[in-house]
Amino acid sequence: MKSSISVKIVVWSCNIVLVILALSFLFGVYYYAKLPVLIAPDIDLEGVTNLNYRVSQSFLGDNYTFERVVDKVKGIGEENYYFTSADNIYRVSFSDSLALKASKINRELSSSESSYFGLIKNQTIVTESTDDVPIRYAVPALSLEKEVFVSYARSNVLSLIFVILYGMVFIWYLRKFIAGLRTPGFFTRSNAFYLKVAAWMAIATPFLMWLLNSFIGLDLFADLKFDNASEVSSGFTQPFLMLLFGLVLLAIAWSFDHGVKLQKEQELTV
Numbered sequence: 001m002k003s004s005i006s007v008k009i010v011v012w013s014c015n016i017v018l019v020i021l022a023l024s025f026l027f028g029v030y031y032y033a034k035l036p037v038l039i040a041p042d043i044d045l046e047g048v049t050n051l052n053y054r055v056s057q058s059f060l061g062d063n064y065t066f067e068r069v070v071d072k073v074k075g076i077g078e079e080n081y082y083f084t085s086a087d088n089i090y091r092v093s094f095s096d097s098l099a100l101k102a103s104k105i106n107r108e109l110s111s112s113e114s115s116y117f118g119l120i121k122n123q124t125i126v127t128e129s130t131d132d133v134p135i136r137y138a139v140p141a142l143s144l145e146k147e148v149f150v151s152y153a154r155s156n157v158l159s160l161i162f163v164i165l166y167g168m169v170f171i172w173y174l175r176k177f178i179a180g181l182r183t184p185g186f187f188t189r190s191n192a193f194y195l196k197v198a199a200w201m202a203i204a205t206p207f208l209m210w211l212l213n214s215f216i217g218l219d220l221f222a223d224l225k226f227d228n229a230s231e232v233s234s235g236f237t238q239p240f241l242m243l244l245f246g247l248v249l250l251a252i253a254w255s256f257d258h259g260v261k262l263q264k265e266q267e268l269t270v
Contacts, residue, residue: 007181014175021168028161035157036150040066040081049073057153059160061086064153065141081149082141087213088221090138090229098135103127137232142220159212166201166208173198192256199253202246206239 031038039057051070056063067080109126144152177194180186 004182007178011175011179011182014171014178017171018168018175021164021171025161025164025168028157028164032154032157032161035154039064039153040146040150043068045070057156059156060163062156064149064156066149079146081144081146083144083149083152083220084139084141085221086139088139089232090140090226091232092136092138093228094134094136099132100135102130102133104130138229140221140224140226166205170198170201173201187256187259189257189260192253192260195249195253195256199246199249202242202249205242205246209239 035057039055041055043051043053045051048070049072051068053068054065056065058064063084063086065082065084067078067082069076069078069080071077104127106126106128111124113122173194177191177198180188180191180194
């Protein structure tokens with residue numbers, strides 16, 4: 001009974017994840033259609049004397065930021081479009097690094113009160129002056145033209161939609177396998193097939209990520225060399241863990257296949 005309840009919980013968890021992914025897919029399609037208006041809006045500046053507007057889109061490690069700065073007193077009227085990427089992090093030398101002004105929170109004098117089951121929180125934060133914190137790692141922002149900015153931002157959303165669809169198929173086959181465990185004779189070829197598909201999709205994920213980054217993803221900093229800064233490797237921990245997860249699923253799928261064969265042989269013997 002405990003095993004059955006556990007399987008039901010996992011199946012329903014998969015259902016919830018599928019619903020979230022489906023809603024995310026619909027949001028991605030809507031966002032793609034409305035993207036120019038959302039990420040690069042035409043702001044009506046009639047009667048505006050001072051404006052500092054910023055909107056960002058950040059999917060799959062790429063960030064697109066639109067900034068509109070207006071100060072008619074100082075004669076400032078700028079419209080900027082920037083691209084940054086989490087894959088382009090640079091180590092800045094200590095002598096050239098900027099510094100952030102910081103204040104240290106005094107935990108003894110600060111207080112926090114919650115009401116209505118934590119929905120409303122009142123906080124009193126007391127800070128003390130402290131030394132500035134140097135920035136040792138930086139993500140440079142590349143300025144783009146509006147048309148190029150919108151085009152790249154749309155490509156980023158399309159990549160996100162593909163990732164969501166891929167995740168939906170993976171969770172669907174994984175859910176089909178887990179749901180099959182509720183039946184008395186769960187050693188079936190269909191259950192082994194569902195798990196094999198999920199396993200091969202997990203194994204293929206690191207290679208698809210490599211293809212996406214190498215041939216489809218943007219590398220706008222490839223022709224730039226920064227003085228007194230060195231690029232930091234993004235590492236491969238996440239792809240390696242996904243590959244390991246896929247190999248474990250594949251080993252279980254092969255075990256299921258072997259179990260199906262043994263069951264068939266036993267039925268023929270009887």
